[in-house]
Amino acid sequence: MATAILEQFINGTMMGSIYVLMALGMVLIYGVMHVLNFAHGVLFMVGGYIAHLFFFNLSGSYPVAILCSMVTLALIGMVLERLVFRSLRDNLRMQIVASLGLILIVQNGVVQLWGPHALQMRPASVDSLVRVGQLSFTVQHFVIIGVVVAAVTTLYLFLRYTRLGTAMRATSQHPEAAVVVGIDPNRVYTITFMIACALAGLGGALLGPLFLIFPQMGDAPMLKALSAIIIGGMGSVPGAIVGGLGIGILESMSTLVIPTDYRDTVVFGVLILMLLVRPWGIFGVRVRGEN
């Protein structure tokens, strides 16, 4: 039993790290721009495909493939912010309509380009194993956890200590006041979207080798990340990290007790429970009249 728990704990931490990447991206977009981007899951999936493309056809090096995936996604993010989301600011319902449109375009577009079948990519880190007691995990498990820790630390330092990061925080706190002190909000919005999309691309490139790369691979992580940012507190970066890891570990642990088929149900059940008890989340601040 102890080994089973340890196994599910490490699996959960790995999946949780992926959810953290997604949740951070969505929380940045929400916190700075007040846009809820339901299309983040398909961007994650595109990240997997781009990594596959660079790994097999162009470079053969997995780290290069990851980097290229992040850069490509950042560019896609820039285009999306400029062309789609900028004109829909402060219009929640139409933003959601637009992100549903993006889901349809990207998901079916990928099927057109790469076909409906799942792709496989196996860098060395997937084939080599690490033994932990009686258990063995792929190196990729620990690569994912390590890269995510590094990415989160970098993001934290960026938000905390650079001028641009400070500008992002300022815009999220009070857009008008940010303009007063000379911050160009449009530039901040574009950069926020680029960072968020790059994080989604990183997630897809990291998870792709471990499982398969297929058009729906981003759906579940997007829904889990959405749950994570609500449980953690809308707009809260620490909340996204705690929420993402918590959900990953919770869903892995739940498989020890109940059938795997109901794993998602457990997560959404916890989400609904959380919304009933504490709708502003773990780290969120309660706003009067807004729950």
Added chain:
Amino acid sequence: MKATIVALVLLVAGALAPVIFAGQPYALYVLTLALCYAIPAIGLNLLYGYTGLVSLGHMGFAGVGAYTTAVLMKDVGLPFVPSLLAGAAAAGFVGLVVGIPCLRLRSHFFIVVTLAVGMILFTLFNNLDGLTGGAEGLPGIPRPQGFAIGPLEVEFRSLTGFYLLAFTVTTLIFAFQYVLVRSDFGRSLSSVRQDETLAAARGVNVFGHKLMAFVLSAAIAGVGGAMKVLFLRAAAPLSFELQESINLVLMLILGGAGYLIGPIIGAVIFVGLPEFLRIASEMRLIFFGFVLLLLARFAPRGVCGLAEAAYKKRFDREEAVGIAHS
């Protein structure tokens, strides 16, 4: 007056569709399928168009109605009308159970919860093998029994017969929507959509109205789901997955949310247009994705909104010309 004429023309055209498409069973098939989507779209219209709440899991409620009706007709052997009503009641009940806790949430959170509820319902359809047949679904659902009024024999086994049934049900649901929207209750719903705080200050029970709208909307979706599985003669979880819920929102936005006829126009365009233009099935969703982006940007009120704007523009010009002449 003009609206009444339009409604009558549509009613007659709809009833005569089997004659109009006499030699084209496929066109009638597509039209029937469109009606099966129009019903849940009307349900969603009550919620989104009139009350201002977005639900991204509405086909989940349709699924509850569909499986209830299917099990009652197939395994219990109940006739059509009580089964359909039971399906609507079951979907409405699930709506009530979900609505009571969740409608207190702010708009963002509510949307996410509907998404989660849709996913949970899908998981249940897919895994409760004993009740729903699991991933394979329930095949062989019987079509409703026919009946005879004197010499007139009415049957629902043929395509034409089932089309007329679907048309009748859609008309009834449409009439229900019409009555509801024009009632005091409907006006209160609009006031909730426009300004919750003001509505509450004017004495509208905001939560009660939202809950009622949500329950009715879920029940109507249940009727639509039931009609869909009766038409396809099989209930499968894939008919009620997330993608289908997204499609439903798409139809409503396309037709025009907040217009009585919007959901029907949207459903007919969404189901019919790709067949008419012969767009390959893989390309149709990409096509509609771009349509959604354009609608969100340029025509948030859909086809009906565009038509209304065009009509008003022409009307205003005529009026201006009239004033100049007099």
